[in-house]
Structure formats: C-alpha cells, structure tokens
Amino acid sequence: MICIDLEASGLAHESYPIEIAWKCTDTGDSDSFLINPDSVPEWQYWDEFAEELHGIEPELLQQEGISADQACLRLNRALKGREVISDAFEYDGFWLRRLFEACGMQPSFHLVGLEAVLSAEERIQYQFIARSQFRRHRALQDVEDLISAITAARSGVVN
Known part of the structure; x- marks a missing residue:
C-alpha cells in the first residue's frame, strides 16, 4: 500500500501544492519534498491561515523547494504504475493535477x-481514528498518520 499527502498554499481554486510526501508500507520506501512556487510563475496565491496549519513559510519553499518539473519527475519515477491512496482525494487530486498541468x-x-x-x-x-490524531499538517507525518489510521480501521481497533 502506498499513501500520499499534499500540503498546499491554501484551499482556494488558485492554490497549488507546496509539499508532497508518500510512503509504501510494503517496502518502507518514502519520500518527502517541498516545491518552490517560483518555478511556476502563475503560482502566486498564498493563504496565511493555511501557513498557520502547516507551518511552512514561503521563504523555506524558496530555499529548500525543488522545481515543479523536478517534483513531477520524482513522483513519476518512484510511483510509476502504482495505485496511490489519499484520504483527501478531491483536494490531493486537484493539487496533483495543478502540478502536472503546470509542467505539461x-x-x-x-x-x-x-x-x-x-x-x-x-x-x-477511519474517520473516528483520524479525528482523534493530533496533526501538525506536514505531509510526511500526515502520511504516517494515514497509514496508522487505515491499519487500525482495517483491524477494527478504535482508540
């Protein structure tokens, strides 16, 4: 099972992905990276409330983020042909589409x-378990929380 999570500049239609993480439960492989929005000129939208949730500042993205092209290539190399699970399918799907479309x-x-x-x-x-978890809303921690909650829900264990 491979799970993915994305953090974004906000929730509005103009928002874009700023952090992506995924983890494979079968192999333990994982990846997490920031995306520099400067690599896509039309990515200008920034929601300060979203920043409060994930704690990622624009300066960090500029310093440590990879380009949108690099993000697409990195995801495609690692996840080729695989089914990837999201607990926020509509949002994560929207941001992945924005990312890949921006890069053609x-x-x-x-x-x-x-x-x-x-x-x-x-x-x-799962919903009950996920709501009881404290989430800082950083992508890799959210992926690990997602895997834990799926595992607990499948086993019928509710804390």
Missing part, C-alpha cells in the same frame, strides 16, 4: 481515495 506532464501513477482500500464501515472507523 501526466502522472504515471493512479490516485485513489479511501474507498479503494476500506469498506464503508472501515471508513467510518
């Missing part, structure tokens, strides 16, 4: 929501 590329992997791995009953348990 297509993802080599397939994004799916929780319904691909959890039954309706397990999704209810």
